[in-house]
Amino acid sequence: MRVVIRKDYEAMSKTAAEIVARLVRSxxxxxxxxxxxxxxxxxxxxxxxxxxxEGLDFSRVTTFNLDEYFGLSxxxxxxxxxxxxxxxxxxINIKKENTHVPDGTVSLDKVEEFCASYEKMIKEAGGIxxxxxxxxxxxxxxFNEPGSSLASRTRLIALEEQTRIDNARFFDSLxxxxxxxxxxxxxxxxxxxxxxxxxxxxKKAGVVAESIEGPITSQIxxxxxxxxxxxxxxxxEEAASELKRKEYYLYAEKMWKELGKSMI
Ligand code: PGA
Numbered sequence: 001m002r003v004v005i006r007k008d009y010e011a012m013s014k015t016a017a018e019i020v021a022r023l024v025r026s027x028x029x030x031x032x033x034x035x036x037x038x039x040x041x042x043x044x045x046x047x048x049x050x051x052x053x054e055g056l057d058f059s060r061v062t063t064f065n066l067d068e069y070f071g072l073s074x075x076x077x078x079x080x081x082x083x084x085x086x087x088x089x090x091x092i093n094i095k096k097e098n099t100h101v102p103d104g105t106v107s108l109d110k111v112e113e114f115c116a117s118y119e120k121m122i123k124e125a126g127g128i129x130x131x132x133x134x135x136x137x138x139x140x141x142x143f144n145e146p147g148s149s150l151a152s153r154t155r156l157i158a159l160e161e162q163t164r165i166d167n168a169r170f171f172d173s174l175x176x177x178x179x180x181x182x183x184x185x186x187x188x189x190x191x192x193x194x195x196x197x198x199x200x201x202x203k204k205a206g207v208v209a210e211s212i213e214g215p216i217t218s219q220i221x222x223x224x225x226x227x228x229x230x231x232x233x234x235x236x237e238e239a240a241s242e243l244k245r246k247e248y249y250l251y252a253e254k255m256w257k258e259l260g261k262s263m264i
Pocket of ligand 1: 136137
């Protein structure tokens, strides 16, 4: 994993946006895997700015989101479809029909069929070129809670109590936070050609260190990224504070720069 450490949230978001923009420029019909939550908001703001001010063109880009709350309709203000429209899609020149978020309103008896069709759509689009990822307080990527198989595929998954508590800030009460979600699996994520793993905030420092430097375990599904051949972790300084090899990561980035090559 290539680990880069950035001094604050803004710098983390800018570096991430540069990587996404580079891909969009070199492959205008690329497939982006997108994430929700507070972590990627700054990245999306920067992409919106680049689209508006620099003409970064999303007209041929296709996107697939990692997950959606089970039971929330696309127009629910806390649905991930709503979040994506509000934070990114409404601010860039992407075609809405090329954006995909799992359908949280699918009926229970159609869930399996829906999840299989979501996987199929990703394959038919040519696979995900770059997958944006945050990390949950319990180490999850997408909604792959501890214990998720590292080979898991898109499916319905029960949310951990801690995840619901963490996300309750967006709802009127904890009771309103859905108990389950549709989520890409760890196996689905590992098939992306490149993963862009973002983390910020002191609260994430422990799980970030375990994911990057700890053993690969289904108890912290982000640790599965160690198996991925092309993951770039962009970690803000506070979230990086428990990394044991922090000095090495800083040194490696500097060394590549001195050699005239960007590590990312
Ligand atoms: P956050 O959520 O970005 O709001 O911290 C991350 C996650 O749960 O994956």
